[in-house]
Amino acid sequence: SPEKQEIEQLLLSLDKFHPTIPDSVTEFYLKKVGFTNRDPRLTKLVSVAAQKFIADVAHDALQQCKMRNSKDKSKKDQRLVLTSQDLAASLRHYGIQSIRLESMGATPAVATNPPPP
Template sequence: MKEMNQDEKMLEDESLTLGQPLSDFLLQLEDYTPTIPDAVTTYYLRSSGFEPRDPRLVRLVSIAAQKFISDIANDALQHCKMRSTNSSSHTGSKSKQGTKDRRYCLTMEDLTPALAEFGITIKKPHYYV
């Protein structure tokens, strides 16, 4: 019988452990409740022609959508902060306390460039300009 050398043994051991993180992740998906409900994700998957059979797959799509929306909202917040910092530097100096307690509002002015970074273009009708 042929004896396995050390490289072959290492490859075999590595292939046995490569699937472990994936199986751990799939187990964690069962316990995690995403912000977007499974029913909403299932509805949109079915309306696009995909029939999900595994509920973990629906959860995975929900988490991906949640991450996508979170990234867009975070980018829009950064645009808002930059815009408000630039406008406050032109209008005069504000106290540190005044800028610390500032509340931000999501506007199309901030959302449009954030969506453009993800390849989504928004065109406003002429009467909104």
């Protein structure tokens, strides 16, 4: 079928692509959540999907930052400073709510919620 041929072509093209997220990191997290896989092409496909997701979140956070900075036109210094609030707004767009813990040395916790309808 044409769909099966497209999938095979995609999987073959993955051999030429080197994602930013190493396969070993992807394999570690796949195993951690209980996913077993014998096909390295599938691992690479998950790496590519994760890379795309991270790039989309970062791009959206940058757009949030630009919108926030455009509101304050009195600034002489036009450098963009990406804040955790920009990132949190971007993550909310994807149904991920970040919770900032106020205690010293704590790292933000992340909870996933389905996006609103």
